Amino acid sequence: MITRRHWMVLALLTGLLFLSMLTTVNIGSTNVPFDTILKDPTASLIVFELRLPRVITATLVGFGLAVAGTAMQGLFKNPMADPYIIGTSSGGALAAVFALVFLGGRGQTLLAFIGATLATFLVYTIARQRGRAPVETLLLSGIAVSLLLSAVLTLIMWTAGRSVHQIFAWLWGGFPLASWGDVGIASLILVGCGIIFVYARDLNVLALGEEEATHLGVNVERFKQVLLFVSSFITAVAVSISGIIGFIGLITPHVMRLIVGPDHRILIPASMLAGGMILLWSDTMVRTFTSEMPVGVLTAFLGAPFFVYLLRTRMKT
Amino acid sequence: MIDVDSIDVSYDGTKKILEQLSFSVERGAFIGIIGPNGSGKTTLLKTISRILSPMGGVVRIEGKELAAITSRELARTIGVVPQETAINFDFSVMDVVLMGRHPYIDRLSSESKEDINIARRAMAMTGTEQFRDRSVNEISGGERQRVIIARALAQEPKVLLLDEPTSHLDINHQIEILNIFRNLEGKVTIIGVFHDLNLAAHYCDTLILLDEGMIQAIGSPSEVLTREHLKRIFNINALIRTSPLTRKPYIIPIIEEEATLNGTLRIHLICGGGTGSDLMYELQQKGYALSTGVLGINDSDYETAAELGIPCIREPPFGAIGPGSLQELEAVLRGVEAIIVTDMPVGKGNLDNIGILERFRDTPIFLFGRGEAEEIKPIRDFTGGEAERLLAILRGYGAKPVASRRDLLSKLQDLERHARPSGPA
Numbered sequence: 001m002i003t004r005r006h007w008m009v010l011a012l013l014t015g016l017l018f019l020s021m022l023t024t025v026n027i028g029s030t031n032v033p034f035d036t037i038l039k040d041p042t043a044s045l046i047v048f049e050l051r052l053p054r055v056i057t058a059t060l061v062g063f064g065l066a067v068a069g070t071a072m073q074g075l076f077k078n079p080m081a082d083p084y085i086i087g088t089s090s091g092g093a094l095a096a097v098f099a100l101v102f103l104g105g106r107g108q109t110l111l112a113f114i115g116a117t118l119a120t121f122l123v124y125t126i127a128r129q130r131g132r133a134p135v136e137t138l139l140l141s142g143i144a145v146s147l148l149l150s151a152v153l154t155l156i157m158w159t160a161g162r163s164v165h166q167i168f169a170w171l172w173g174g175f176p177l178a179s180w181g182d183v184g185i186a187s188l189i190l191v192g193c194g195i196i197f198v199y200a201r202d203l204n205v206l207a208l209g210e211e212e213a214t215h216l217g218v219n220v221e222r223f224k225q226v227l228l229f230v231s232s233f234i235t236a237v238a239v240s241i242s243g244i245i246g247f248i249g250l251i252t253p254h255v256m257r258l259i260v261g262p263d264h265r266i267l268i269p270a271s272m273l274a275g276g277m278i279l280l281w282s283d284t285m286v287r288t289f290t291s292e293m294p295v296g297v298l299t300a301f302l303g304a305p306f307f308v309y310l311l312r313t314r315m316k317t
Numbered sequence: 318m319i320d321v322d323s324i325d326v327s328y329d330g331t332k333k334i335l336e337q338l339s340f341s342v343e344r345g346a347f348i349g350i351i352g353p354n355g356s357g358k359t360t361l362l363k364t365i366s367r368i369l370s371p372m373g374g375v376v377r378i379e380g381k382e383l384a385a386i387t388s389r390e391l392a393r394t395i396g397v398v399p400q401e402t403a404i405n406f407d408f409s410v411m412d413v414v415l416m417g418r419h420p421y422i423d424r425l426s427s428e429s430k431e432d433i434n435i436a437r438r439a440m441a442m443t444g445t446e447q448f449r450d451r452s453v454n455e456i457s458g459g460e461r462q463r464v465i466i467a468r469a470l471a472q473e474p475k476v477l478l479l480d481e482p483t484s485h486l487d488i489n490h491q492i493e494i495l496n497i498f499r500n501l502e503g504k505v506t507i508i509g510v511f512h513d514l515n516l517a518a519h520y521c522d523t524l525i526l527l528d529e530g531m532i533q534a535i536g537s538p539s540e541v542l543t544r545e546h547l548k549r550i551f552n553i554n555a556l557i558r559t560s561p562l563t564r565k566p567y568i569i570p571i572i573e574e575e576a577t578l579n580g581t582l583r584i585h586l587i588c589g590g591g592t593g594s595d596l597m598y599e600l601q602q603k604g605y606a607l608s609t610g611v612l613g614i615n616d617s618d619y620e621t622a623a624e625l626g627i628p629c630i631r632e633p634p635f636g637a638i639g640p641g642s643l644q645e646l647e648a649v650l651r652g653v654e655a656i657i658v659t660d661m662p663v664g665k666g667n668l669d670n671i672g673i674l675e676r677f678r679d680t681p682i683f684l685f686g687r688g689e690a691e692e693i694k695p696i697r698d699f700t701g702g703e704a705e706r707l708l709a710i711l712r713g714y715g716a717k718p719v720a721s722r723r724d725l726l727s728k729l730q731d732l733e734r735h736a737r738p739s740g741p742a
Binding site: 001002077078079198201202204205207208209211212214215216217218219257261262263265 | 363366367368388389390391392393395396397399402403404405406407408409411412413415416417419420422424425427428433468472
């Protein structure tokens with residue numbers, strides 16, 4: 001049941017996110033005092049053309065990664081799952097790197113999207129037998145496909161030679177060149193999040209098991225297809241904008257589940273808001289304190305030890 | 318209510334798990350499906366719940382073909398209680414029960430007050446209200462199963478399908494849960510797969526015995542649970558008794574021991590009041606040729622002898638031993654190599670069973686009692702000392718008291734060794 005506490009957490013997260021966006025717009029290597037934004041054209045340029053689109057894009061990508069992670073964890077009934085596990089981001093990354101190396105970066109976004117979607121469908125097709133794709137098989141075929149795609153990626157990087165640094169920086173994710181165009185593309189993520197939210201109650205029922213969910217009136221196979229497609233769509237958009245940013249999709253739903261419980265009607269919006277906030281602050285850190293270190297490095301530094309901690313505490317119970 | 322009409326079901330499209338299976342179920346009935354592992358019980362249940370679809374044939378619910386019903390409508394008609402449910406996230410008990418309302422709630426709407434009331438009622442019926450706010454993963458297996466049943470009841474189904482709903486639970490929880498279902502009798506049609514034949518017999522009006530994907534028997538528990546069916550389908554020998562409490566059949570499997578069928582003696586057993594049943598079973602296992610009697614046909618020893626196929630001289634209930642039976646007994650005793658008298662109750666009616674033994678003083682007689690070796694009470698005397706006196710005479714002739722089955726068996730083995738013409742030294 002949804003309680004008042006749930007609404008309060010959501011309201012608090014929303015408030016914190018807005019506050020974070022306002023604050024981070026004002027943080028950066030150049031100090032822009034609030035009262036000069038509108039008067040000084042340089043300050044206005046920095047804020048409206050550089051920081052604001054970057055802040056919004058990072059937030060939207062954070063939304064997407066967290067919601068896709070929540071959906072995957074619900075679908076796989078495994079709190080350690082995320083879109084990376086079923087090969088979605090490997091597919092996106094491979095296609096994007098292909099564009100960087102062979103096409104000089106043209107069509108990178110579109111190709112990343114196509115790559116991510118193709119990888120997801122490849123995994124789904126491999127796992128499918130007689131119209132059903134059991135989640136265990138999905139997980140395993142996802143790992144197999146991911147490994148293969150990573151190998152191809154490495155091969156491309158090895159043959160490319162000269163642009164390895166650029167590829168590497170892109171792979172580890174970040175928003176150094178975020179523009180209003182990226183905001184436009186990233187807003188597609190909101191559509192995906194909306195669709196997944198519509199299926200929140202079905203995700204709850206799925207926690208009882210696939211057959212059980214069928215007995216409760218969920219068309220499980222169609223539901224899985226929708227969820228896989230929409231999650232890979234979200235991930236593809238995220239990867240094409242900002243490369244691979246790990247751990248947001250894994251950790252955020254996990255932590256929010258501890259705070260608001262497993263009900264996806266609350267968990268999805270809560271993870272979304274928290275994911276946006278985490279990525280926003282991570283990006284603010286790297287653009288302020290480093291010379292554009294890939295943000296994926298920071299999220300991995302924060303996320304990996306936390307993941308290990310969760311793993312250990314879960315093992316005890 | 319439910320019509321299963323010549324269905325063929327297969328997992329791989331070639332090997333049929335169910336073949337040409339047909340039956341129909343009345344509204345409000347409690348049907349049990351029994352059969353050995355791999356007989357197709359769960360497959361049948363999964364076909365009715367539409368997890369599997371038949372290759373041929375059709376299942377109808379209230380005249381409507383199963384395949385034509387929408388997922389949501391089906392979920393409002395059929396509730397399923399599985400063997401065990403693993404729930405991966407820490408949903409509260411209330412949340413899980415409310416999931417039963419899923420097929421009634423529109424997308425993007427929340428549970429209404431009515432939904433919550435229905436969930437509360439389901440929890441009251443299953444005795445799960447007291448842990449409504451706890452996580453389903455921190456309550457015991459029996460409690461969780463009751464929560465799953467509450468969830469199924471919250472679906473307000475017309476049909477409940479149970480797949481061995483209690484097989485992972487202790488006997489007290491099994492009964493607790495089956496009682497919940499029995500309280501629904503008449504209101505909800507129940508079809509359950511049962512592992513425990515005695516529980517199935519106790520709770521179901523009708524049993525369906527499945528084997529090799531076909532119905533082998535269908536009918537009341539006493540029609541279905543027969544010695545012949547148990548032997549043919551489960552390959553066990555069993556005693557079928559009528560429960561004194563419910564008049565329903567209950568089954569006592571005869572556990573066949575590692576064959577030690579080397580006994581050669583012919584033995585007559587004088588017993589009564591249930592004191593000889595265990596000896597009949599054990600001595601028969603050991604290969605001895607047994608006979609027994611005279612017994613009244615209402616005696617439980619008589620029932621055992623009949624079911625084990627041991628020849629028995631019998632009398633009508635509560636009558637004394639007539640001259641005919643006595644003659645018969647004498648004839649039998651003349652042919653045996655040992656006689657065993659159990660610690661049976663002796664009254665006027667069966668005193669002659671003891672009295673006749675005086676004439677067989679050359680045959681080894683064992684007085685079987687259960688107790689300390691020094692004070693074995695071979696019989697319980699209700700004749701005012703007459704039986705004790707006869708027994709004392711037999712002792713005088715050398716009748717040997719034995720205190721345990723083990724003692725008896727070793728004495729019989731000694732006897733056998735002596736009876737053999739000449740064994741190797």
